[in-house]
Amino acid sequence: MNLTLRIWRQSGPEDKGRMVTYQVDDVSPDMSFLEMLDVLNERLILAGEDPVAFDHDCREGICGMCGMMINGQAHGPQRGTTACQLHMRQFSDGDTIDIEPWRARAFPVIKDLVVNRGAFDTIIAAGGYITAPTGSAPEAHSVPVAKANADAAFEAAACIGCGACVAACPNGSGMLFTAAKVTQLSLLPQGQPERYTRVIGMVDAHDEAGFGGCTNAGECTVACPKGIPLNTIGRLNRDYLTATTKAAGKPGS
Amino acid sequence: MELFTEGDPIADTRAPDGPIETRWERRRFEAKLVNPANRRKMTVIVVGTGLAGGSAAATLAEQGYQVKSYCYQDSPRRAHSIAAQGGINAAKNYRNDGDSVHRLFYDTVKGGDFRSRESNVHRLAEVSVNIIDQCVAQGVPFAREYGGLLDTRSFGGAQVQRTFYARGQTGQQLLLGAYQALERQIGLGNVEMNARHEMLELIVVDGRARGIVVRDLVTGEVTTEFADAVVLASGGYGNVFYLSTNAKGCNVTATWRAHRKGAYFANPCYTQIHPTCIPVSGDHQSKLTLMSESLRNDGRVWVPKAKGDDRNPKDIPEDERDYYLERIYPSFGNLVPRDIASRAAKAVCDQGRGVGPGGLGVYLDFADAIGRLGRKAVEAKYGNLFEMYERITGEDPYEVPMRIYPAVHYTMGGLWVDYDLQSTIPGLFVIGEANFSDHGANRLGASALMQGLADGYFVLPNTIANYLAGGPFEKVDAGHPAVVEARRDVEDRIQRLLAVNGDRTVDSFHRELGQIMWDHCGMERSEAGLRKAIDEIRALREQFWQRVRVLGDGEGLNQSLEKAGRVADFFELAELMCIDALHREESCGGHFRAEYQTEDGEAQRDDERFSYVAAWEFTATGQPSVLHKEDLKFEYVHPTQRSYK
Numbered sequence: 001m002n003l004t005l006r007i008w009r010q011s012g013p014e015d016k017g018r019m020v021t022y023q024v025d026d027v028s029p030d031m032s033f034l035e036m037l038d039v040l041n042e043r044l045i046l047a048g049e050d051p052v053a054f055d056h057d058c059r060e061g062i063c064g065m066c067g068m069m070i071n072g073q074a075h076g077p078q079r080g081t082t083a084c085q086l087h088m089r090q091f092s093d094g095d096t097i098d099i100e101p102w103r104a105r106a107f108p109v110i111k112d113l114v115v116n117r118g119a120f121d122t123i124i125a126a127g128g129y130i131t132a133p134t135g136s137a138p139e140a141h142s143v144p145v146a147k148a149n150a151d152a153a154f155e156a157a158a159c160i161g162c163g164a165c166v167a168a169c170p171n172g173s174g175m176l177f178t179a180a181k182v183t184q185l186s187l188l189p190q191g192q193p194e195r196y197t198r199v200i201g202m203v204d205a206h207d208e209a210g211f212g213g214c215t216n217a218g219e220c221t222v223a224c225p226k227g228i229p230l231n232t233i234g235r236l237n238r239d240y241l242t243a244t245t246k247a248a249g250k251p252g253s
Numbered sequence: 254m255e256l257f258t259e260g261d262p263i264a265d266t267r268a269p270d271g272p273i274e275t276r277w278e279r280r281r282f283e284a285k286l287v288n289p290a291n292r293r294k295m296t297v298i299v300v301g302t303g304l305a306g307g308s309a310a311a312t313l314a315e316q317g318y319q320v321k322s323y324c325y326q327d328s329p330r331r332a333h334s335i336a337a338q339g340g341i342n343a344a345k346n347y348r349n350d351g352d353s354v355h356r357l358f359y360d361t362v363k364g365g366d367f368r369s370r371e372s373n374v375h376r377l378a379e380v381s382v383n384i385i386d387q388c389v390a391q392g393v394p395f396a397r398e399y400g401g402l403l404d405t406r407s408f409g410g411a412q413v414q415r416t417f418y419a420r421g422q423t424g425q426q427l428l429l430g431a432y433q434a435l436e437r438q439i440g441l442g443n444v445e446m447n448a449r450h451e452m453l454e455l456i457v458v459d460g461r462a463r464g465i466v467v468r469d470l471v472t473g474e475v476t477t478e479f480a481d482a483v484v485l486a487s488g489g490y491g492n493v494f495y496l497s498t499n500a501k502g503c504n505v506t507a508t509w510r511a512h513r514k515g516a517y518f519a520n521p522c523y524t525q526i527h528p529t530c531i532p533v534s535g536d537h538q539s540k541l542t543l544m545s546e547s548l549r550n551d552g553r554v555w556v557p558k559a560k561g562d563d564r565n566p567k568d569i570p571e572d573e574r575d576y577y578l579e580r581i582y583p584s585f586g587n588l589v590p591r592d593i594a595s596r597a598a599k600a601v602c603d604q605g606r607g608v609g610p611g612g613l614g615v616y617l618d619f620a621d622a623i624g625r626l627g628r629k630a631v632e633a634k635y636g637n638l639f640e641m642y643e644r645i646t647g648e649d650p651y652e653v654p655m656r657i658y659p660a661v662h663y664t665m666g667g668l669w670v671d672y673d674l675q676s677t678i679p680g681l682f683v684i685g686e687a688n689f690s691d692h693g694a695n696r697l698g699a700s701a702l703m704q705g706l707a708d709g710y711f712v713l714p715n716t717i718a719n720y721l722a723g724g725p726f727e728k729v730d731a732g733h734p735a736v737v738e739a740r741r742d743v744e745d746r747i748q749r750l751l752a753v754n755g756d757r758t759v760d761s762f763h764r765e766l767g768q769i770m771w772d773h774c775g776m777e778r779s780e781a782g783l784r785k786a787i788d789e790i791r792a793l794r795e796q797f798w799q800r801v802r803v804l805g806d807g808e809g810l811n812q813s814l815e816k817a818g819r820v821a822d823f824f825e826l827a828e829l830m831c832i833d834a835l836h837r838e839e840s841c842g843g844h845f846r847a848e849y850q851t852e853d854g855e856a857q858r859d860d861e862r863f864s865y866v867a868a869w870e871f872t873a874t875g876q877p878s879v880l881h882k883e884d885l886k887f888e889y890v891h892p893t894q895r896s897y898k
Contacts, residue, residue, distance in 0.1 A: 058336045
């Protein structure tokens with residue numbers, strides 16, 4: 001099939017950026033979306049034009065490195081699918097496809113479709129863990145975990161940190177990302193001692209990084225390639241409320 | 254000119270002697286310690302943030318060392334360990350099915366076709382149980398039974414159920430556990446994290462590894478970084494084949510640069526070809542996707558009995574199907590080790606019985622499992638894998654059998670390390686897939702995660718102390734001649750790549766190199782093929798340096814430049830792989846030489862001549878490498894012909 005691409009080109013953080021139109025012909029429906037961009041880039045290089053910079057790595061939907069707005073949708077039209085797993089059979093001959101970077105205050109553009117998502121790491125560093133220094137762990141079977149809780153924790157833990165939730169959110173909020181980790185760890189017995197300090201630390205870091213607030217628009221969960229449910233944000237809110245009203249975490253509380 | 258010369262054998266691996274069960278404990282006791290106040294004065298560089306590097310960086314920081322961590326991705330959470338699907342082995346014997354540390358040790362030595370070091374493998378089996386404890390404490394959401402205890406499943410090459418898993422995303426969950434421990438240390442200021450940085454050279458001063466030269470991939474700035482010790486956890490080199498299940502960025506540059514500075518490269522020809530990957534769909538293919546080996550627990554592998562039978566698989570009656578793994582290997586059936594399953598798939602396709610486009614595929618069929626367990630149970634176990642298959646191929650595996658074909662997946666070879674995981678350069682430690690140490694000529698499924706975390710959490714943090722106890726070492730500064738030279742080498746190479754301005758893209762060279770390697774140094778190798786490959790690689794490398802086109806400059810984000818540097822190193826590695834494969838005149842594990850096979854086509858080892866680790870020393874570009882042999886002694890697992898029949 002033959003396609004018209006309109007791609008955001010921005011040479012660096014200081015550049016204003018613009019949409020540039022490219023024609024790509026003979027695209028196979030079995031190609032992944034990124035393979036289609038590879039074809040374009042090979043052609044651009046031979047023509048002496050700067051290839052389109054985009055992040056990608058595993059190309060099997062798990063590393064979370066790729067991500068772009070495709071026709072205004074994070075990771076494109078197919079539900080539960082990252083850009084690298086999106087295949088061209090989802091498009092038709094003659095289509096025009098708009099490709100843009102994630103746009104959010106907390107994710108500044110580095111070049112073309114590449115953005116800086118370091119703010120996510122900062123949120124995790126502010127509490128998205130269980131303190132368990134190597135060597136200190138008790139025997140694994142000493143604490144059973146109800147299967148339902150383990151499964152729900154897994155569901156939340158499936159987040160790949162791609163940032164689609166932020167890109168899809170009208171407020172540029174990173175609340176689904178934050179809530180997924182809060183939910184995973186607060187469902188497990190191992191996560192209880194730090195449950196309330198964790199949620200405060202992570203939400204504070206989230207806000208300081210420039211993400212917007214959550215207004216329950218719900219776009220995030222629709223865009224999420226791993227289907228992280230919106231009720232994780234409910235869990236986060238509940239823990240946050242408990243943490244702030246009861247001053248939890250203080251001795252004797 | 255000769256392809257290689259032979260040097261002195263490796264005399265000492267630093268493995269303790271005595272009963273094998275006591276060696277690790279003795280080594281830890283005899284190792285020197287560094288007191289907590291002195292740890293704060295020492296810096297360790299860790300390159301790579303996968304299971305090995307992430308866990309090592311976090312643990313070293315917890316112990317009180319200053320850690321500098323580097324990864325080429327935009328976050329340490331994205332290292333390719335994240336893509337491991339199936340599980341992690343541990344000798345917990347929770348199933349009461351006869352497992353033990355000794356059995357995991359035995360299975361791993363046998364699975365590696367008797368080409369690994371017994372002492373290392375035993376230690377791996379010992380610490381496997383601690384890994385599970387550690388990960389559970391971190392909140393890794395492993396699969397559980399209704400009683401709340403951990404579930405396990407079986408994997409290839411084992412007859413016990415010792416594989417712990419988190420649906421089909423075990424690597425992701427284990428890596429996020431290590432990543433969170435690392436982020437905690439970053440938050441505490443104990444680790445300086447440098448994402449989007451690539452190591453391009455090792456700095457060796459007075460015979461010790463003292464730092465690295467890195468390029469900031471965003472600004473293009475090249476800097477020199479110093480430490481008391483350097484740890485490479487930069488993964489494997491499967492991308493030398495261009496098409497592999499590795500992430501696109503996986504590369505050999507960190508270990509290859511260390512090799513050029515004096516670290517021996519061991520067993521480079523040992524490559525794992527994974528049997529269950531989605532077949533190539535066209536020339537545009539940029540990578541291959543693995544379908545977890547765990548699928549072989551319930552999926553049955555078959556091809557039509559008749560050549561060229563292109564009927565819809567549903568229309569092929571039972572008695573016209575050949576479930577060849579169950580037929581040839583009745584006791585292990587579909588769960589034979591990877592090397593054996595891959596070769597068997599190649600054999601039936603070579604006979605003209607392959608399925609799908611080009612006849613390069615076999616069926617992996619879940620009809621029986623769905624009939625026996627119900628669709629829901631199959632979905633619970635493998636749902637995400639089935640979805641992934643459908644997204645890529647457009648076919649629904651609940652209805653139509655999957656088509657699979659082998660693909661390059663893992664490299665058992667890597668930098669040579671002693672029992673302490675130290676390379677031949679003092680102060681340079683190598684962990685995880687980047688070293689060669691534990692898997693011999695073939696790795697068993699669910700053992701890569703085990704080794705990465707064993708090295709990073711439990712082995713290296715103990716052994717590196719013994720080295721650092723001799724420090725802190727004299728301060729190195731950027732003006733030292735060795736540092737100036739290392740930095741200039743990096744800058745010169747970047748300028749050289751940019752200056753060629755030829756007429757071919759980096760990818761076009763990489764694809765061509767990969768095809769040569771797949772044809773001649775892949776699932777089956779022969780003397781004639783390997784000699785041809787060596788000539789072709791040399792000619793292509795020359796072309797590369799004359800015709801490659803890398804646009805732009807080195808000043809900012811330049812993804813073509815990054816790729817070009819990695820491919821340049823792959824060319825050099827590829828030649829050494831072929832030389833290693835050529836010199837090893839036997840078949841073992843993933844290394845199958847057409848000339849050395851039993852009457853029924855199984856790998857024929859030659860223990861008389863080849864029961865050694867081939868450790869290669871770099872001399873100079875274009876000059877023959879020197880082969881050093883580390884003799885392998887088997888005191889506990891007597892080498893036999895591996896049989897899974």
